Structures are given as C-alpha cells and as structure tokens.
Amino acid sequence: MFLPTWTRWLTIASLGVLSACSSAPEKPQPAPLPALSGAFKVQKVWSNQVGVVNTPLFASVHGQQLAVASTSGQLALLDASSGRDVWRLNLGAPIQAGVGGDGQRFAVVTQNNELVAVESGRVIWRQALSALSYTPPLVAGERVFVLTGDRAVTAFDGATGQKLWTQQRPGDPLVLRQAGLLMPVGDQLLVGWGGRLVALNPLTGAVRWETLIGTTRGTNEVERLVDLVAGVSRSGNSVCVRAFQASVACLDGLNGRVAWSRSAQGHQGLDGDGQTLWGVESDSKVLAWQRATGAPLWTQDALRFRGLSLPLAWSRTLVVGDQDGWVHFLSPSDGQALQRISTDGSAITGKPVAAGQTLVVVTRTGGVFGFRPE
Missing domain, CATH: 2.130.10.10 (YVTN repeat-like/Quinoprotein amine dehydrogenase)
Known part of the structure; x- marks a missing residue:
C-alpha cells in the first residue's frame, strides 16, 4: 500500500513524534511529465x-508586497514587482509558523513557542504561547490571533501584545504538524477544531456556531485523525474547506449551513x-x-x-x-x-x-x- 507523505506531518500533542515505519513499501514513482499544449x-x-524552509511557512500578500520567512529565522518584506527587499530582519530564533500580516504588522511563531510581532522591519513585541503553533498567525482588526497545537485560540492586542482572551477545546491524542484553518469572515473568526468548523466572536472568543465537516473513522489514532487544513476558498459568503484525508465541503461562512460535502483523500x-x-x-x-x-x-x-x-x-x-x-x-x-x-x-x-x-x-x-x- 502506498504510504502518503502526510505521515511525516503527524505529531503527538504531548511532544511525542509519530514517524513512518522504516519497512513501509517504496513510494511510487512520479508520472512522466505530460506534453504541453503551449x-x-x-x-x-x-x-x-x-x-x-522546512516548517509550515506561507507567503503573506498585501497589494504589491509580500512577506516571506525561512525556518532559520529570516523574515523579509519584498516588492513583488521587482523582487527586491523592502526590509529584512533576522529574528535570532527558528520560525515554526507564519507569515501572518495586514500590510502594516506581521507575525510569526518561533520554535521556542513565542509569538513575535514586527512592524517596519523591527520587532515591536514578543509573547510566550501555551504550545507550539503550526498555523500562521492571523493579523486583523488591530489584533493578532493564534491557533496552537493544544487546540487553543488566543487573541492579542496588535499594538502592545497584551493577551485579550483564550478559547480552547479539549486536545486530541494526535494533531497535524501542518497549518490549520484560521480566518476572518465578516465579523466572525473561523477556526478548525478537529473536524469542526467553529465561528468565534473576535472580541470575546465566545462560540457563535459550529459545524461538523469531517468525522473520525478507522481502528487506531492515526486513522481516526481528522482536522481542517489551511487553504480555504472563499467567494462571497461561500466558504469551501478540506478535512484532512476525509472530505471537501462548501458552506455558508456566516451561519455554518453546509451546502454540500464529498469524500476526498487530500x-x-x-x-x-x-x-x-x-x-x-x-x-x-x-x-x-x-x-x-x-x-x-x-x-x-x-x-x-x-x-x-x-x-x-x-x-x-x-x-x-x-x-x-x-x-x-x-x-x-x-x-x-x-x-x-x-x-x-x-x-x-x-x-x-x-x-x-x-x-x-x-x-x-x-x-x-x-x-x-x-
């Protein structure tokens, strides 16, 4: 049986690491490159x-500029028209998750469980987190929101770093070592908690609604793992999401009503x-x-x-x-x-x-x- 590459991206929430069995079958060879129509x-x-880059890092786009980061700690804002640096900063610590930004402030999470906020090429504050994060921080509405591996969502004041609130769900035995779902829709904060999409009040963290997207299955913890992953398609109020190795679904991002759901192995x-x-x-x-x-x-x-x-x-x-x-x-x-x-x-x-x-x-x-x- 083909052992997919995603097995490398599982981790036990309490720090243990799950790795692929060394006796697993050899990975299938890639298909030949297809002919091009030109x-x-x-x-x-x-x-x-x-x-x-060997941690789950994403570029953050804001108009004609984009922020990129390396695992070793480099954070740079580039001019997309020329590729030149607008500014560049070495944070002095390996970066685990990022980059989040709103065009003015940018945020990353280090491997030391520290949230770092940057403005105009300099660090403006740092805050310790309760656990490691694999999801880029969300910078929106003068706040910075973080989803950590212990299923906690925490809001910080964007200017000062003061913690404003935390909302948490009980942790699962396994969590994905890849970016999860954290995004704004209207006046709501959408977050993936396991197989559920949950809408939070961004001012207080209170839960407004939740919708089941992916259900657990299988006979062991690996097979039962389910989580919503980064990479959401939004068109108006329509929000389409993927549950890890389970399903793809589209729903109304304002009330959580599911339009359709299909099995999918991505x-x-x-x-x-x-x-x-x-x-x-x-x-x-x-x-x-x-x-x-x-x-x-x-x-x-x-x-x-x-x-x-x-x-x-x-x-x-x-x-x-x-x-x-x-x-x-x-x-x-x-x-x-x-x-x-x-x-x-x-x-x-x-x-x-x-x-x-x-x-x-x-x-x-x-x-x-x-x-x-x-």
Whole structure:
C-alpha cells in the first residue's frame, strides 16, 4: 500500500513524534511529465533568497508586497514587482509558523513557542504561547490571533501584545504538524477544531456556531485523525474547506449551513472562484468540482505522485508546484497541461501566491521566484 507523505506531518500533542515505519513499501514513482499544449506563455522576471524552509511557512500578500520567512529565522518584506527587499530582519530564533500580516504588522511563531510581532522591519513585541503553533498567525482588526497545537485560540492586542482572551477545546491524542484553518469572515473568526468548523466572536472568543465537516473513522489514532487544513476558498459568503484525508465541503461562512460535502483523500487546502473549486489529492491527482453543488467536473492524473502543492487560480490558469521545483500551469476548465517552468530543483513549499500581476513561489531551499505572463 502506498504510504502518503502526510505521515511525516503527524505529531503527538504531548511532544511525542509519530514517524513512518522504516519497512513501509517504496513510494511510487512520479508520472512522466505530460506534453504541453503551449497555450500559455510565462516567464521568470526575478528571484530572491530567504533561506531553507522546512516548517509550515506561507507567503503573506498585501497589494504589491509580500512577506516571506525561512525556518532559520529570516523574515523579509519584498516588492513583488521587482523582487527586491523592502526590509529584512533576522529574528535570532527558528520560525515554526507564519507569515501572518495586514500590510502594516506581521507575525510569526518561533520554535521556542513565542509569538513575535514586527512592524517596519523591527520587532515591536514578543509573547510566550501555551504550545507550539503550526498555523500562521492571523493579523486583523488591530489584533493578532493564534491557533496552537493544544487546540487553543488566543487573541492579542496588535499594538502592545497584551493577551485579550483564550478559547480552547479539549486536545486530541494526535494533531497535524501542518497549518490549520484560521480566518476572518465578516465579523466572525473561523477556526478548525478537529473536524469542526467553529465561528468565534473576535472580541470575546465566545462560540457563535459550529459545524461538523469531517468525522473520525478507522481502528487506531492515526486513522481516526481528522482536522481542517489551511487553504480555504472563499467567494462571497461561500466558504469551501478540506478535512484532512476525509472530505471537501462548501458552506455558508456566516451561519455554518453546509451546502454540500464529498469524500476526498487530500491533505492540503483548496482554491476556487465563484463557479469552480479545485483541489489536489494526496497522490497528486488534481480535481475540480462545481462550487454550488459539489458535482465533479474533471480529474487530471498526469502529475500523480509528484508531491503537488496547494493550487492557485491565476491569470486564466490553475497553478501547482511540485517536489522537484517545477511550476505547472493547467487549464482550469479541464486540467490540461498548458505550460511549466523550473525554479531551483527543490520542492515548492506552501502555496503559490499572486501579488498584483506577479505569481510568486517559494522553494524548500529558500528560493523566491516571481513570474509574469508573456
């Protein structure tokens, strides 16, 4: 049986680590690179370097600027049009989760369980956390919100770092060692707690509603693990989410009413527009669903076992990165391979992002690359 790469991203909440069995079958070989239609032209316009990324870090986009980070502690704000540094800061401690930001303030969590807030290239405050976090902090409404591995959500004042409130659910035996769901919708804070999507009052932490998205199953703790993962597609009030290795669902983000739910074997989030939702399964099949009903539209398996990243709908294409540093441009309507371009040979991390007219990807060895249509 194929042992998926997500087994490396499980951890016991009380500090123990769960690793894959050394006698597991060899991983299947990636599919040959598919032929290209050449219907889309793209070129690399700049590159930069931030440092090795081997923790769950994401780029944070704000207009024509984006913040990126390395595991070793580098945090940089880049100009997306040129790739040049606006500012760069060495935090002096390894970074575990980030980057969160609102364009003015940025926040990361270090491996020392410390929340660090930065403004204009300097640290403005630090706060100790109750546990390690794998989810980028959310900076919104003059506050910083953090989801930690012990299922606690904590709000801090954005200017001073003062703790404002904490809301917590009982911890599960296992939690994912990857980014979870934490996002604002209207005047609510949405958070993934296990298989449930919960809406909190951002001023007090009080629970407003909760909806079951993924249910536990299996005969052991690993098989029963369920969690909502980072990578949410929002269109108006429609919010579409993935429960780890269980399901994909779309619901009303204001009241939690589920429009549809389908079984799906993926471990990363989604992207979409008003009509279509796209996702990548754990074996790197790319799937598309009708957003309103969940009806399957197409499946593309030409990139199977290539370790694909989260998808991004960009410039009339669907973009995914792979474990060998290729950036693939697919047709959003049928998944056909339109174009691909190389980076530095190391895996694309996090999710490709769009800043203005520029597509940006970050690699495992810390390369930051900007692309634009020709």
